[in-house]
Amino acid sequence: MQLWTIRPRALRVKGVLPGFGLTMGTTLLFISLVVLLPLSALLIQAASLSPGEFWRIISSERAVATYKLTLSSALIASIFNVFFGLLLAWILTRYQFPGRSLLDAIVDLPFALPTAVAGLSLAFLFTSHGWIGQYLEPMGIQVAYTQLGIIAAMAFTSAPFVIRSVQPVLEDMEPELEEAAAILGASPWQIFQGIILPTIMPALLAGFSLALARSLGEFGAIIFIAGNMPFETEITALLIMIRLEEYNYAGAAAIASVVLAAALVMLLIINLLQGRIYRARSDS
Amino acid sequence: MSIEIEHVNKRFGHFVAVDNVSLSLPAGQLTALLGPSGSGKTTLLRIIAGLEHADSGRIRFHGEDATDVHVSRRGVGFVFQHYALFKHMTVFDNVAYGLTVKPRRLRPGKAEIRRRVMELLELVQLDWTAHRLPSQLSGGQRQRIALARALAVEPKVLLLDEPFGALDAQVRAELRRWLRRLHDDIHLTTVFVTHDQEEALEVSDRIVVMNQGRVEQEGTPEAVYDHPVNPFVFSFLGQVNLFHARVQDGQARIGDLALPMAAPDHQPEGDGLAYVRPHDIEILAEDDGQGALAAVIQGITVVGPTARLELKVAGGKDLIHAELPKTQLAPLGLSPGMKTWVRPVNSRVFVGHRNQNPPVAEPALHPRD
Ligand SMILES: Nc1ncnc2c1ncn2[C@@H]1O[C@H](COP(=O)(O)OP(=O)(O)O)[C@@H](O)[C@H]1O
Ligand SMILES: [Mg+2]
Numbered sequence: 161m162q163l164w165t166i167r168p169r170a171l172r173v174k175g176v177l178p179g180f181g182l183t184m185g186t187t188l189l190f191i192s193l194v195v196l197l198p199l200s201a202l203l204i205q206a207a208s209l210s211p212g213e214f215w216r217i218i219s220s221e222r223a224v225a226t227y228k229l230t231l232s233s234a235l236i237a238s239i240f241n242v243f244f245g246l247l248l249a250w251i252l253t254r255y256q257f258p259g260r261s262l263l264d265a266i267v268d269l270p271f272a273l274p275t276a277v278a279g280l281s282l283a284f285l286f287t288s289h290g291w292i293g294q295y296l297e298p299m300g301i302q303v304a305y306t307q308l309g310i311i312a313a314m315a316f317t318s319a320p321f322v323i324r325s326v327q328p329v330l331e332d333m334e335p336e337l338e339e340a341a342a343i344l345g346a347s348p349w350q351i352f353q354g355i356i357l358p359t360i361m362p363a364l365l366a367g368f369s370l371a372l373a374r375s376l377g378e379f380g381a382i383i384f385i386a387g388n389m390p391f392e393t394e395i396t397a398l399l400i401m402i403r404l405e406e407y408n409y410a411g412a413a414a415i416a417s418v419v420l421a422a423a424l425v426m427l428l429i430i431n432l433l434q435g436r437i438y439r440a441r442s443d444s
Numbered sequence: 445m446s447i448e449i450e451h452v453n454k455r456f457g458h459f460v461a462v463d464n465v466s467l468s469l470p471a472g473q474l475t476a477l478l479g480p481s482g483s484g485k486t487t488l489l490r491i492i493a494g495l496e497h498a499d500s501g502r503i504r505f506h507g508e509d510a511t512d513v514h515v516s517r518r519g520v521g522f523v524f525q526h527y528a529l530f531k532h533m534t535v536f537d538n539v540a541y542g543l544t545v546k547p548r549r550l551r552p553g554k555a556e557i558r559r560r561v562m563e564l565l566e567l568v569q570l571d572w573t574a575h576r577l578p579s580q581l582s583g584g585q586r587q588r589i590a591l592a593r594a595l596a597v598e599p600k601v602l603l604l605d606e607p608f609g610a611l612d613a614q615v616r617a618e619l620r621r622w623l624r625r626l627h628d629d630i631h632l633t634t635v636f637v638t639h640d641q642e643e644a645l646e647v648s649d650r651i652v653v654m655n656q657g658r659v660e661q662e663g664t665p666e667a668v669y670d671h672p673v674n675p676f677v678f679s680f681l682g683q684v685n686l687f688h689a690r691v692q693d694g695q696a697r698i699g700d701l702a703l704p705m706a707a708p709d710h711q712p713e714g715d716g717l718a719y720v721r722p723h724d725i726e727i728l729a730e731d732d733g734q735g736a737l738a739a740v741i742q743g744i745t746v747v748g749p750t751a752r753l754e755l756k757v758a759g760g761k762d763l764i765h766a767e768l769p770k771t772q773l774a775p776l777g778l779s780p781g782m783k784t785w786v787r788p789v790n791s792r793v794f795v796g797h798r799n800q801n802p803p804v805a806e807p808a809l810h811p812r813d
């Protein structure tokens with residue numbers, strides 16, 4: 161790795177365009193209002209607990225069960241979306257077929273739909289009398305009111321992230337790169353994994369991390385299809401909601417701060433990964 | 445390995461990109477496909493490579509039919525105008541790519557790959573860049589790496605699509621001389637596309653002039669330059685002056701002036717256009733009585749060792765261009781506004797072009813693109 165050729169990016173802040181002070185100031189103000197202020201309110205709430213209490217709440221068996229369920233479901237849903245999203249982005253960029261623009265438009269639907277509506281429709285689809293559920297049930301596959309349902313809801317609401325991250329990169333890929341590889345004797349699979357995949361990797365990772373973040377925070381779509389049984393199908397966001405309904409604000413805040421910390425750590429890791437990929441191919 | 449192209453046609457929609465092209469490119473030679481932008485050069489090259497499929501016609505390598513052989517098995521090397529290097533791989537990995545994707549039983553060992561890649565990098569004089577990324581190289585260096593990558597799989601033929609098109613003038617001139625020397629060393633059958641007639645004339649063993657999907661002429665650079673078969677080839681290969689002319693009794697005349705002709709045989713009779721290159725116009729300070737056109741010097745530009753004159757012939761509409769060594773300006777006492785006599789010492793008359801629009805109304809200064 162050629163570390164010595166990497167110019168420190170921070171030095172590029174002073175550009176030809178004026179207004180750095182103004183834009184940076186405005187940005188910081190907005191970040192403070194929209195992000196930092198609510199977060200500190202949350203932390204202050206949680207801080208009203210003694211460390212012992214705090215620890216007891218966040219490590220309670222029921223809370224830990226929700227972390228495990230939420231995290232594993234979000235990971236599975238996001239990984240599923242990496243494959244599914246890549247496939248869809250591929251089809252949308254590489255092939256011309258009737259209905260292509262319609263499909264392209266439908267991709268954004270999970271963003272436009274109120275998540276409760278998404279959850280309801282999924283529940284209708286997957287209950288034992290639903291369109292899909294009635295066929296899955298006899299095969300022994302229960303989606304509604306199980307973790308599968310949670311994963312389905314998460315995958316549905318976060319699907320556009322991967323597609324929309326990868327699509328522009330695929331569109332911009334020079335066809336010559338694949339042609340050059342083909343002339344050198346590479347098989348289609350070798351071209352895909354050796355040339356195309358490395359090119360879209362940063363975008364794929366970005367899509368993955370966005371989908372993961374969204375899945376961790378998803379609430380509306382999930383509660384309709386998850387059974388919401390404590391220890392079984394209860395996600396962390398629901399537990400927070402329940403604590404709130406019990407007027408246990410400090411308890412809700414304590415659990416929420418765990419979610420917050422987890423989200424931050426995960427985004428940080430993914431950002432570092434991405435930075436490494438981008439830097440390894442610093443475009444001149 | 446020779447390349448035979450037989451009656452190849454290619455359309456895009458209704459647009460005919462390659463129009464019934466037949467060519468035979470001899471083994472071991474460096475052939476230039478020369479033509480203006482849009483004349484179908486790239487399409488033809490891509491058909492030879494197998495990147496594009498001809499609508500009809502055959503491609504043979506050394507007599508063997510390659511028309512339906514897949515691009516990955518055709519054994520050609522291809523160099524793209526914009527390098528098409530793999531950005532996420534080092535220079536070494538780029539050059540090694542063709543070897544590493546071989547099926548396991550044909551793939552050389554790691555050490556052997558390393559040896560071959562370094563050998564190629566030395567050949568293109570860039571062995572010191574092995575661990576760099578393509579983005580850390582200049583355009584000229586990238587193109588040499590692209591060439592090394594193409595050569596790594598030991599192709600039977602090498603195809604280059606405007607390989608120097610994206611480079612600046614000096615690097616371009618250097619690289620094409622280097623390509624010529626390289627070709628003299630390795631003697632690979634090579635086809636390269638260019639729209640730059642100077643590049644084609646300087647580098648190649650053979651030139652194929654293309655226009656609107658058709659082959660206008662093929663031959664050695666000298667033959668094509670000295671004996672262009674039609675007005676298009678004549679004006680595409682360099683600057684020209686056009687004169688209305690008439691051929692009668694085997695003699696071409698501009699007005700009363702009898703013209704010496706490069707190819708007086710088989711010259712059909714009638715009205716036409718005389719094509720004269722700027723360096724084939726003699727400038728006389730005095731009328732020597734052997735026939736010349738009176739002209740007034742409109743301007744003189746000195747470009748390095750050459751003086752370029754713009755003159756207006758008495759009774760003529762367009763300016764004509766003449767070139768002579770700078771050293772002759774002083775002895776002739778030439779200066780702008782001066783009355784002189786001009787005499788074409790060499791010309792080519794194409795009969796039947798008089799009533800059409802001249803293919804080039806003005807002398808073509810830059811017959812590119
Ligand atoms: N894939 C394509 N689809 C449609 N038209 C094309 C395609 N490729 C080339 N053409 C057209 O064919 C003509 C010849 O193109 P090309 O072979 O690239 O010419 P050249 O390389 O001589 O400039 C051009 O007019 C171009 O617009
Ligand atoms: Mg071209």
